[in-house]
Amino acid sequence: MPGPRRTAAALGAAAVLLSGCSSAVGVSVPGGAAGCGDPRWPAQVGGHERVDTDPANAAVAAWGDPAVVARCGVGALAPTETECIEIDGVGWIPSSLSDGTRFTTFGTDPALEVLVPSAYDPAPLLLPAFDEVAKALPPNGLRCR
Template identity: 35%
Template sequence: MTSFRRPVLLGPSAAVLVLAAAGCSTTDAAASITVPTPTPEVAAYCDALHKELPATVAGQNRDDSGPKSELTASWGDGAIVLRCGVDRPAKMDDPMAKGTDADGVNWLLEQPEDAGPRFTTTYRKAYVEVTLSTAYAHDAGPLAAFAPAVMKTVPSSL
């Protein structure tokens, strides 16, 4: 039995579809941003924060390519994602949890598997979460960029 392989020829529209699909990634952080559902009090802090967020972070322009919401923002096509009004992370109950301070704002550090770091504010009346792509895993610059806006709009809980 002889088998023949025929070349597959795609028409122009099929070729465009294949090329467009190749440019899409299922790991696109912006496409997977979940909008939090905070209380009205927390949502008010988040609305104020949203208005104060910087236009650029770590050299990346704000694009808000995820869902349109006052509770989310992104820079660099989802390389840096901020969500305001998230639930209190369970990791905050761990006395061995790691954290950092960036220009006066305290952040809990979590390292999900196969992803960049996730930071959540501590000692604030609203939890603000920042997720960084692996490209920013060792760069505190993004957190420092958010510090003035967080300090201005989200009161301390202490």
Template identity: 35%
Template sequence: MPVAVPEPAPEVVDACTTLIKAFPPKVLDAERRDTDPVSPLTAAYGDPPIEVTCGVSPPAGMAEAQSQCFEVNGVGWYAKEAANGVIFTTIGRTLYLELAIPKKYTPEANALTDVSDAVKAHNTLITPCT
């Protein structure tokens, strides 16, 4: 399944490449696999794939949804329901990172626990969840 690759500024590409490399070999016991197209800004896990994309734009509605920010292991996330699951986007960090998690992995938010250490280490906190 193809994963859309964003086209952020070069400094965002460099920071995202470091962050994606730091992601774990498994998320929710799903093995890491290649994306199509292969990109340093994306990763995928399992089948159906949990899709990770770094360097995305903030989702529509996120700015007015600060009250919807929830924190998992020190990382703030904005959740948006999608047709086949939930899309989570980091809040209050220098990079916008998105995890698209299919319903197969319910409860989808459990995947955030697996990636939080990498996000904390490689995506600088600007403002915490409120």
């Protein structure tokens, strides 16, 4: 029977091997990421744990598989006729993607973008997880009507 040290060492080695099998979610870092400071990303989104991104950068984060991806520092949206939804005091502009929905904060500069795969519909239910990050962004005077 192995002693506690051997068991701990074996578990540590297994964790390293398992982490080597997982792949990071490929993301692009937005050009305005510096305007986001150090976002306080949620630990979980929709019950899914945070996963690594490639590149690793404070302005991007991902959760689950398929990954919900958040990018802080995208360009602010101009006034639009597109439906704006307000959740917890945060304005979001949705746009359909081939495999999900992109939500971009409306009324912040820089903006926060959240990409939600179709597997997580109804997608707007995930947005409250990003309240703290969105509300920390500088307002630009635009609001949902």
